[in-house]
Amino acid sequence: MKNFTLETDSDGIALITWDMPGKTMNVIDNDIMDEIEQWIDKVATDDTIKGAVITSGKKTFGAGADLTMLQAMLGTYAEEKARDEEKAAQMLFDGAYRLNQTLRKMEAGDKPYVCAINGLAMGGCFEIALACHARVMTDDEKATVGLPEVKVGLLPGGGGTQRIARLVNPQDGVQMLLQGKSHRPAKAKQLNLVHEVVPAADVVDRAKQMIRDGLKAEAPWDVKGFKPPLNIWSPQGVQMISAGNALMHKETYGNYPNALNIMKCVYEGLQLPMDLALKRESRYFANTLTTPEARAMIRSLFINMQELNKGARRPDVPKSKLKKVGVIGAGFMGAGIAYVTAKAGIEVVLLDRDQEAADKGKAWSEETLDKAISRKRSTAEKKDALLNLITPTDDYSRLGGCDLVIEAVFEDKGIKKTVTESTEAVIADDAIFASNTSTIPITELAEASKRADNFIGIHFFSPVDRMMLVEIIMGADTSDNALAMAIDYVLAIKKTPIVVNDSRGFYVNRCVMRYMQEAWNMLIEGVPAPMVENAAKMVGMPVGPLTLNDEVAIDLSQKVMKQTIADLGADAVNPDHLKLVNTLVDDHGRIGKKGGKGFFDYPPKPAKKKLWPELKDMYPQKDPGSLDVKDLKDRFLYTIAMEAARTVEENVVTDIREADVGAILGFGFAPYTGGPLSFIDEMGPAVFRDRANELAARFGDHFKPTKLIENMAASGDTFYGAAKQRAAA
């Protein structure tokens, strides 16, 4: 075996250690399945082996299934389906059933297995553990166990839905499956997911001891008279299933077939003996795999994201090791940037106009860490180490020796110019200067620089510590070296980079603006505000457009419009939009959440936000019964998708993977679609074009298909199809 070792001790206990060569984490692929089958056979047939302990030779136990394997399986399925549909379905089922059958063989055999979970165990890897007769977990707080499949459009297909439903109290179990929540050691024990929690150094010994103490090779559900924690036919069972369904629909609005299939697995599986229940789970797993949602989510949220996180867009220049980073402007964004940079172990110089402002920026890290410590997410030592890395100052000379400097000062070209000049006077010629501007074109800002090739945009999203996306913007003269350094930096702080060319609003904000503008259009037409918010949520947007506009601030929207008019002329802004925003900000002081009032009123907690009642007096209201919710839902997705297509056409986005990942990570574009370009691809550009034309006729020219969409609709090309052809060429 290439990936496992098996050593039997003098007590006849086999220690199976999983350690895939050349990988940082263990993952399940076809080779692993072959080898699991081999060691299960070995343990079953070798009379000297009394039982086995499974552990990992890495810091973690395992990350889950390698989804590229599933993607390949789907490719073969599609090819076979074109020839023989029935055979294709059988083939997919057999593939889906394999891990289930294998693990069941281990569970139902007559030798006891204990899993020594020495670190994080996710997805299929945790399902291996669940199929063992006992589980011992390390007490390391960083270790978690969970089944996150739901997040990539799938369901746990290695027995997870069945074993969780039989081990864990129904409410927590269903929540764990539907939300893909993972648990730390103490909670895992409390939920009955693991039997014991011990120090990391003892997991294997303790697991072996359980076998020596006579652990039976019998899963609880194979013991005669076993009753699962939930009896589907009891009054509580009926209530639980109804509540579970309600929770699922509340969270998914029916957009996620995998979530529905998870509920079906639990509901049907609990009425069946284990072997049949596992078979049922495999059927739902195979069914889930064939949905466009699973296909698109696996591609965007797993494969594309993994490629970007490995630096897919990095030019082939020597890797840079960042030791010291300067952050100028210790305000809302700068404080966050300093924190995430120091968290990655990089020295930070945090500079503001005076020492007091710089200190305040550093204090934000301290407060954040104190909160983390109170929630047991960090320690006093880690806090000290991180704070020691941040030097607050108002003295530019301290920036000397920085490999990279990021400015996050006021959104003002003049101020940014002065800051660029002062910085370039003290940093090395080959150091990189980056701007976190959200609106000013990078090429314009680079005019203030003496070395425009080393000038780049590194655009963070707020809140910086929680948002996983960073948009890197290439100015007209930005060099490959600067891009490589920016990507190295973003990967070092463990965020996902996308690389776009310069344009007003870059990529993400261009799409976000369309989302908010469509909501304004609806309000102006007299669509009741609650319908605007609800239609967006129903189509899968995590945050309604009016809520989002309040969060980013309505006065900011106003500033952006004014700047656009100043730069491009009055025609560049829709006068009705300007009037709406001016009325809110100038006449009513409704600047957004930060001011306590925007589209919503924000009363003191615990009261919840409520739509501003007078909003409905601003425009004559339409009768909700006269409105088609499908139109409202489509308008949001179509306007964003059309803008995403426009950015491809204008060469702002040059890699379609980034458009999809950027929209999902940047503002939560309906994740089940796989992103705006996958949304177009999945229905086909011709269908998209036709519906867009319909919307354009009724709701405005901004829905009119772009030339690229027209061409694709005519040729039958898709975004991913064309990208594949380019890659092959």
Ligand code: NAD
């Ligand atoms: P902010 O007002 O909270 O912080 C700006 C900081 O810059 C302040 O601490 C100010 O004292 C400091 N500053 C101003 N002039 C300076 C100078 N000459 N030298 C040194 N420091 C100076 O603003 P913010 O929201 O953090 O935004 C900063 C930048 O980030 C802007 O370019 C903005 O467009 C961009 N941005 C903001 C967001 C957001 O959501 N707020 C998101 C992405 C990008």
